[in-house]
Amino acid sequence: MSKKLISSIALISVATFLSAGDFNAVAEKDRKALQEYMEKKFSDLKGASTFFPYSTKDELEKNFIWGIKGKDFTIGSYSFNKGGKSQYDEINEMPPYEDAIDEGKEIYEKKFANGKSFKDCYPDPAIAGDYPKFDNKSKTVITLTNSINSCLKDNGEKEWKKTKGKLAKLEAYFASTSKEKGKKVNVVIDSKEAAEAYERGKKEYYTQRGYLNLSCASCHVQGAGKRVRNEYMSPLLGQTTHFPVYRLKWEGLGTLERRLKGCEKDTGQNPHKPGTKWQNEVLYFVAYMSNGLPIDGPSVRK
Amino acid sequence: MKRLLIVAATVAISATTAVAGDLAKEGEKIFMTKKLGNCLACHAVNGKSVNGPGSFGPKLQFLSSWPEQALYDKVYDPYTTNPISAMPAFGKNGLLDDNQIKAVVAFLKTIK
Numbered sequence: 001m002s003k004k005l006i007s008s009i010a011l012i013s014v015a016t017f018l019s020a021g022d023f024n025a026v027a028e029k030d031r032k033a034l035q036e037y038m039e040k041k042f043s044d045l046k047g048a049s050t051f052f053p054y055s056t057k058d059e060l061e062k063n064f065i066w067g068i069k070g071k072d073f074t075i076g077s078y079s080f081n082k083g084g085k086s087q088y089d090e091i092n093e094m095p096p097y098e099d100a101i102d103e104g105k106e107i108y109e110k111k112f113a114n115g116k117s118f119k120d121c122y123p124d125p126a127i128a129g130d131y132p133k134f135d136n137k138s139k140t141v142i143t144l145t146n147s148i149n150s151c152l153k154d155n156g157e158k159e160w161k162k163t164k165g166k167l168a169k170l171e172a173y174f175a176s177t178s179k180e181k182g183k184k185v186n187v188v189i190d191s192k193e194a195a196e197a198y199e200r201g202k203k204e205y206y207t208q209r210g211y212l213n214l215s216c217a218s219c220h221v222q223g224a225g226k227r228v229r230n231e232y233m234s235p236l237l238g239q240t241t242h243f244p245v246y247r248l249k250w251e252g253l254g255t256l257e258r259r260l261k262g263c264e265k266d267t268g269q270n271p272h273k274p275g276t277k278w279q280n281e282v283l284y285f286v287a288y289m290s291n292g293l294p295i296d297g298p299s300v301r302k
Numbered sequence: 303m304k305r306l307l308i309v310a311a312t313v314a315i316s317a318t319t320a321v322a323g324d325l326a327k328e329g330e331k332i333f334m335t336k337k338l339g340n341c342l343a344c345h346a347v348n349g350k351s352v353n354g355p356g357s358f359g360p361k362l363q364f365l366s367s368w369p370e371q372a373l374y375d376k377v378y379d380p381y382t383t384n385p386i387s388a389m390p391a392f393g394k395n396g397l398l399d400d401n402q403i404k405a406v407v408a409f410l411k412t413i414k
Contacts, residue, residue: 052357053360054346054357054358054359054360054361055357056357059357211390211395211396211397212390212395212397213390213391213395214388214390218388222388223358223388226356226357226358227354227356227357227358228343228344228356228358229342229343229353229354229355229356230353230354230356268390268397
């Protein structure tokens with residue numbers, strides 16, 4: 001190959017990389033690499049000792065579902081954890097979150113003091129997969145939780161608690177409608193600033209911190225499928241698809257923000273405030289990783 | 303005099319053993335307690351039935367043949383011997399104090 005040809009190829013690839021509309025190029029590459037890693041990790045028993053050096057042979061043979069792919073990851077750790085999956089199926093025969101969906105629908109339709117309602121902010125309630133969004137005007141990441149509170153504020157109403165209660169119920173209705181309509185996670189990165197917010201979120205996800213010196217990735221990338229005591233760690237892929245969730249530990253419904261806060265606390269950190277920049281950018285990255293997976297919320301978790 | 307010395311030595315040895323036994327017991331409690339060492343979150347122990355030991359770290363075995371100082375250093379700050387370890391630095395990060403780490407080491411020394 002001539003030198004000239006090589007340099008023109010190089011030029012073309014640089015130009016392609018810089019072209020507009022490609023702001024999600026890095027994120028897409030990350031997402032595909034993550035999916036490939038997770039699929040390889042859970043592909044078969046034969047290669048398992050590479051990824052799970054300290055799991056017993058007995059456990060790997062008896063309690064793992066192997067060969068999971070793509071949208072199988074939507075249900076989190078139940079995609080590979082045989083025992084957990086059967087408990088999950090059992091609970092789902094009478095889902096504890098059903099009333100919350102109905103109440104969420106009432107909240108959606110109920111009029112504000114000014115005569116308007118959430119319907120005016122969200123004509124289509126099947127929007128669970130579209131958040132977090134990057135708002136190119138304010139240059140910030142907006143989660144569904146932020147957006148609901150903005151809608152309240154814009155209509156002269158008081159904002160709601162970001163972790164549970166009415167807000168979680170409304171999100172349950174949004175999620176359930178999205179699931180019914182077959183919606184998928186569809187997080188968009190369409191500007192330079194959005195790509196930068198994604199990068200910051202990713203950096204935080206992979207940074208070790210707190211007393212225990214863990215990163216989110218220690219447990220949910222390298223650690224996915226390993227156990228802390230008896231609990232299997234869920235994979236980063238498929239981590240946001242099922243929120244809000246009814247957690248047995250909470251004995252109630254909670255938002256993604258609430259779960260992230262708990263996760264930080266468990267790893268020996270001072271949790272960041274729900275619905276603020278740090279959390280939002282981390283969630284922007286985390287949700288992007290599940291792009292293309294079906295919405296499966298609300299759901300139930302231990 | 304000779305006899306007295308022997309008696310004294312015997313007493314000293316049994317006292318040490320008793321203290322070491324207590325210390326190991328205390329260390330085991332720290333090992334198994336969530337709000338203390340919580341070591342069982344990641345490690346199984348050879349020859350001991352542990353309630354749901356995690357699968358993040360290796361099963362602990364043959365530690366009785368490790369020098370005490372090496373065990374202490376590992377618990378205090380694992381990154382000096384393994385920079386990419388996922389184990390927390392229990393001493394350096396102030397999760398356990400000197401006496402607690404010594405107790406954990408006494409327990410680790412009982413692991414065959």
